[in-house]
Amino acid sequence: PGVGIGxxxxxxxxxxxxxxxxxYNLYRVAAHEFGHSLGLAHSTDIGALMYPSYTFSGDVQLSQDDIDGIQAIYGPSQxxxxxxxxxxxxxCDSKLTFDAITTIRGEVMFFKDRFYMRTNP
Known part of the structure; x- marks a missing residue:
């Protein structure tokens, strides 16, 4: 926030x-720059998105310092x-589909995502 091009x-x-x-990872730099657009200054926390320099190592994660900074400006989420x-x-869902079905030791096993169900034949 600011006057002119602020x-x-x-x-x-x-x-x-x-x-x-x-x-320069565009997404990481953009997230940092948008932090400035929202009013955040640079952080002294090396793990913060708003730290003045960075080493890109994967997904962008907000540090608690980033969260505290934005909440100091805009308040916590309502x-x-x-x-x-x-x-x-x-x-009993008629549209339920399974990822896999098998028989193990006489039991029928039904697999869906991280869940399984079993029944005796």
Missing amino acids: GDAHFDDDEWWTSNFQD NPTQPVGPQTPEV
């Missing part, structure tokens, strides 16, 4: 932008989302 993110062709571990775990299949 809040804008600028990417030019002075850098070699990539989507992998080499040179509707925090909770991760949703896998849903147990409904065995």
